[in-house]
Amino acid sequence: MSTPLEHDYIGLAETSSMERSSEKISFSSSASSVPSIEGKTSKTANDTCLNLKETELRLGLPGSQSPERKPSLFGKDLENNDKSNGFAGSPLKNLVSGAKRGFSDAIDGSNGKWVFDMNGKSDVELAKCAVLASPRGGLDSKTNCQQARKSVSVMKEVVGVPQSPKLVQDKNNLVPPVNEHASAPASKAQVVGWPPIRSFRKNSMTSNLAKNSDESTGCIYVKVSMDGAPYLRKVDLKTYNNYMEFSSALEKMFSCFTIGQCNSNGLPARDGLSESRLMDLLHGSEYVLTYEDKDGDWMLVGDVPWEMFTDSCRRLRIMKGSEAIGLAPRAMEKCKNQN
Amino acid sequence: MESFELKRSKDSVNSDQSAHWSSFPDEVLERVLSRLKSHRDRSSASLVCKDWYHAERWSRTNVFIGNCYSVSQEIVVRRFSRIRSVTLKGKPRFSDFNLVPENWGANIHAWLVVFAAKYPFLEELRLKRMAINDQSLEFLAVSFPNFKALSLLSCDGFSTNGLAAIATHCKNLTELDIQENDIDDIGGSWLSCFPESFTSLEVLNFANLTSDINFDALEKLVGRCKSMRVLKLNRSVSLEQLQRLLVNAPRLAELGTGSFSQELIVREYEELESALSNCKNMHTLSGLWDAKGIYLPALYPACTHLTFLNLSYAALQSLELAKLLPHRRRLKHLWVLDTVEDKGLEAVGLNCPLLEELRVFPADPFDDEIVHGVTDAGFVAVSFGCPRLHYVLYFCRQMTNAAVATIVQNCPDFTHFRLCIMNPGQPDHLTNEPMDEAFGAVVKTCTKLQRLSVSGRLTDRTFEYIGRYAKNLETLSVAFAGSSDWGMQCVLGGCPKLRKLEIRDCPFGNAALLSGLEKYESMRSLWMSACNVTMNGCRLLAREMPRLNIEVMKEDGSDDSQADKVYVYRSIAGPRRDAPRSVLTL
Numbered sequence: 001m002s003t004p005l006e007h008d009y010i011g012l013a014e015t016s017s018m019e020r021s022s023e024k025i026s027f028s029s030s031a032s033s034v035p036s037i038e039g040k041t042s043k044t045a046n047d048t049c050l051n052l053k054e055t056e057l058r059l060g061l062p063g064s065q066s067p068e069r070k071p072s073l074f075g076k077d078l079e080n081n082d083k084s085n086g087f088a089g090s091p092l093k094n095l096v097s098g099a100k101r102g103f104s105d106a107i108d109g110s111n112g113k114w115v116f117d118m119n120g121k122s123d124v125e126l127a128k129c130a131v132l133a134s135p136r137g138g139l140d141s142k143t144n145c146q147q148a149r150k151s152v153s154v155m156k157e158v159v160g161v162p163q164s165p166k167l168v169q170d171k172n173n174l175v176p177p178v179n180e181h182a183s184a185p186a187s188k189a190q191v192v193g194w195p196p197i198r199s200f201r202k203n204s205m206t207s208n209l210a211k212n213s214d215e216s217t218g219c220i221y222v223k224v225s226m227d228g229a230p231y232l233r234k235v236d237l238k239t240y241n242n243y244m245e246f247s248s249a250l251e252k253m254f255s256c257f258t259i260g261q262c263n264s265n266g267l268p269a270r271d272g273l274s275e276s277r278l279m280d281l282l283h284g285s286e287y288v289l290t291y292e293d294k295d296g297d298w299m300l301v302g303d304v305p306w307e308m309f310t311d312s313c314r315r316l317r318i319m320k321g322s323e324a325i326g327l328a329p330r331a332m333e334k335c336k337n338q339n
Numbered sequence: 340m341e342s343f344e345l346k347r348s349k350d351s352v353n354s355d356q357s358a359h360w361s362s363f364p365d366e367v368l369e370r371v372l373s374r375l376k377s378h379r380d381r382s383s384a385s386l387v388c389k390d391w392y393h394a395e396r397w398s399r400t401n402v403f404i405g406n407c408y409s410v411s412q413e414i415v416v417r418r419f420s421r422i423r424s425v426t427l428k429g430k431p432r433f434s435d436f437n438l439v440p441e442n443w444g445a446n447i448h449a450w451l452v453v454f455a456a457k458y459p460f461l462e463e464l465r466l467k468r469m470a471i472n473d474q475s476l477e478f479l480a481v482s483f484p485n486f487k488a489l490s491l492l493s494c495d496g497f498s499t500n501g502l503a504a505i506a507t508h509c510k511n512l513t514e515l516d517i518q519e520n521d522i523d524d525i526g527g528s529w530l531s532c533f534p535e536s537f538t539s540l541e542v543l544n545f546a547n548l549t550s551d552i553n554f555d556a557l558e559k560l561v562g563r564c565k566s567m568r569v570l571k572l573n574r575s576v577s578l579e580q581l582q583r584l585l586v587n588a589p590r591l592a593e594l595g596t597g598s599f600s601q602e603l604i605v606r607e608y609e610e611l612e613s614a615l616s617n618c619k620n621m622h623t624l625s626g627l628w629d630a631k632g633i634y635l636p637a638l639y640p641a642c643t644h645l646t647f648l649n650l651s652y653a654a655l656q657s658l659e660l661a662k663l664l665p666h667r668r669r670l671k672h673l674w675v676l677d678t679v680e681d682k683g684l685e686a687v688g689l690n691c692p693l694l695e696e697l698r699v700f701p702a703d704p705f706d707d708e709i710v711h712g713v714t715d716a717g718f719v720a721v722s723f724g725c726p727r728l729h730y731v732l733y734f735c736r737q738m739t740n741a742a743v744a745t746i747v748q749n750c751p752d753f754t755h756f757r758l759c760i761m762n763p764g765q766p767d768h769l770t771n772e773p774m775d776e777a778f779g780a781v782v783k784t785c786t787k788l789q790r791l792s793v794s795g796r797l798t799d800r801t802f803e804y805i806g807r808y809a810k811n812l813e814t815l816s817v818a819f820a821g822s823s824d825w826g827m828q829c830v831l832g833g834c835p836k837l838r839k840l841e842i843r844d845c846p847f848g849n850a851a852l853l854s855g856l857e858k859y860e861s862m863r864s865l866w867m868s869a870c871n872v873t874m875n876g877c878r879l880l881a882r883e884m885p886r887l888n889i890e891v892m893k894e895d896g897s898d899d900s901q902a903d904k905v906y907v908y909r910s911i912a913g914p915r916r917d918a919p920r921s922v923l924t925l
Contacts, residue, residue, distance in 0.1 A: 192437055200520075200547060205702065205704075225708075
């Protein structure tokens with residue numbers, strides 16, 4: 001068989017093959033397809049897939065949204081590092097309330113359990129769901145299906161999840177009902193103690209990130225995603241002095257990026273793109289570089305002076321030219337208003 | 340000479356028909372046995388006969404206890420009377436990853452009380468995963484006048500006040516090694532507690548601490564401890580401060596820098612470079628927090644003789660590593676972050692032919708959106724250039740069966756193979772198959788394999804291979820793998836030298852647990868969490884094997900019949916009496 005029949009954790013096969021077709025990496029454990037798959041399917045610009053996701057009833061933990069729903073949510077990630085116990089519906093959660101320090105604790109130094117602002121749900125129940133939902137490796141065998149089914153019936157008893165029937169629809173989200181009002185940002189769920197890295201190292205790394213985002217003379221790391229590319233990169237905006245350096249670096253990183261074409265024609269006296277150049281760009285190239293600014297708006301890169309750009313840029317996205325057309329007028333508007 | 344004499348007396352003994360081992364002079368036997376350093380050799384020697392048992396126990400000065408609950412303090416002090424150095428390990432390894440409840444145990448205090456009475460001349464204490472509080476540290480500091488060396492690795496429960504007590508009272512201290520502990524860092528004044536007259540320190544490692552330290556006190560301390568050979572600073576020490584310390588300690592063999600990113604003017608940079616290059620004995624370099632590429636060249640002249648380079652806190656890019664390495668052809672041990680990517684590892688393969696150990700840690704382990712880092716390609720590149728590689732710890736996001744097969748073909752001498760494909764249950768990224776054949780290749784080819792950590796999507800096949808081929812395997816770590824009880828049964832049925840088995844989130848149940856009935860007494864311990872083991876299964880095991888301690892840790896709200904976490908270990912001390920309420924002993 002080409003791909004193993006994937007069972008979600010209650011033992012029912014996933015019917016939607018659309019999402020799977022765009023995956024490059026598939027996962028065996030029944031519902032564990034989630035983490036990168038979600039990333040992948042969102043990045044491979046599959047419109048129908050996107051729309052489906054929009055309408056799908058989802059069950060994920062507080063604040064869990066798939067990336068394409070609310071792209072600005074990811075911009076917030078960088079700022080909300082201390083709260084990033086994201087739960088975008090990974091089944092591999094194993095919330096142990098008795099455990100010493102979870103990932104969030106490591107970051108913000110607080111002691112205690114994974115706390116979720118769930119509607120009347122204790123994190124005990126949450127832990128229970130997660131534990132029972134955690135897949136066993138290689139879920140092709142019958143025993144695991146049975147186990148999974150058993151877990152569900154137990155879960156229903158203990159947790160009394162009202163939406164449990166809905167869980168069937170979305171294999172990506174195995175976790176108990178989401179509380180729309182909770183504030184946790186939508187990064188990935190984490191399994192306790194995985195990957196196996198000691199606390200000291202974990203804490204050193206996270207304080208690294210915190211340091212970087214705090215220092216004004218330090219690094220400014222932003223994530224760069226590109227439609228169609230399977231992964232993101234992180235770049236340090238501080239290492240570039242102008243748009244030209246920046247775009248050629250990006251070009252090297254994502255070799256089909258073409259904003260360089262515009263700059264090679266020569267920048268106008270002001271460090272920005274004129275309106276006509278912008279139009280040339282949009283018509284001429286396949287991809288354009290956009291960024292999300294402090295206000296959560298998606299803008300075309302090149303509108304504002306470089307320093308202003310590095311200050312306000314939170315996240316970058318190289319999107320298809322066709323998608324960016326709607327941005328141009330807005331960008332010009334904002335630019336004009338700022339002048 | 341001694342062995343010749345031994346042989347001669349043996350011959351003369353044999354020629355006399357009424358001669359007996361017991362006529363062999365005890366003093367000579369003790370003398371000979373005291374040369375045995377390996378505790379395993381000593382254990383073997385002690386089993387030969389009663390005389391050897393006694394000679395061994397009277398001559399032993401260093402006791403190693405791999406599981407503090409496997410034996411009691413009384414038994415230890417009764418058997419060994421002349422101990423100068425104790426090594427104790429406590430909690431199961433998965434406590435490093437927050438899987439063991441707080442207050443689980445492994446408290447050192449009871450041991451210290453007994454040692455104070457029976458081993459007043461104790462000189463060294465090395466603890467791993469033990470709970471130790473400030474009162475215990477103070478007790479230690481005042482109870483042992485000859486105390487020389489304290490090493491705490493992955494311990495918890497103490498603060499810098501405890502370190503202050505050690506600094507204040509231990510007049511003969513040569514070693515203070517504080518590594519990766521869960522320490523309450525209240526501040527750096529503990530360094531000033533070393534008296535002015537104190538000059539004996541040779542090893543000082545406080546890289547674990549996060550707060551600022553009293554640099555003045557440190558500078559003076561380093562200045563007067565002329566025998567200092569190991570100095571590992573914490574992140575708060577700046578480059579400029581490092582230079583001042585190095586000027587006073589050119590004989591350092593091991594250096595852990597502080598933060599490697601202060602903005603330096605040219606003169607300061609040159610001074611640093613010069614101070615580093617004066618350290619002609621340096622063979623180990625670590626620290627390098629926040630290392631900026633532009634300052635790395637300061638290290639070049641210093642490190643021509645480096646054998647161990649730990650860059651695992653420096654987020655270097657591939658080019659930076661590639662520039663650093665060509666001068667480091669003697670490297671045997673290299674730790675890096677995966678920010679160096681495959682290209683960086685290619686540089687390793689090209690420049691480090693003597694490499695024996697490689698550890699690649701993930702810079703962003705919890706961020707799955709970012710899928711850079713290292714892949715199968717990097718590992719393969721290293722294997723082509725480093726045939727002597729025998730220890731690897733590799734965190735990656737993708738791997739293939741073919742790559743691993745190639746790797747072990749290039750490096751058949753692996754003793755420690757720890758591969759962590761970070762997404763649980765991930766298959767071969769090219770073929771989509773399970774990673775069974777990869778680990779099959781490892782155990783078939785690497786006959787000397789002692790330690791194995793598996794990951795990725797694995798069926799029972801992997802464990803069949805392990806059971807069948809891994810004849811020297813002592814430690815096995817398994818997570819999110821296997822298809823059925825059969826997998827674990829294969830391992831327990833094969834692997835004759837298995838000592839430690841730790842399993843999490845696998846579909847192994849009671850049948851698997853019970854298949855190891857006879858094996859567990861020859862092992863140090865078994866850990867199973869988030870598997871399918873039930874309380875009944877554990878009770879059955881406890882009933883059948885009274886000399887095993889079976890501890891179950893339940894998670895809040897879990898099913899009564901599930902044994903969420905099980906820890907099984909052999910013990911001659913019986914069930915422990917200090918278990919907290921969350922731990923059930925069956």
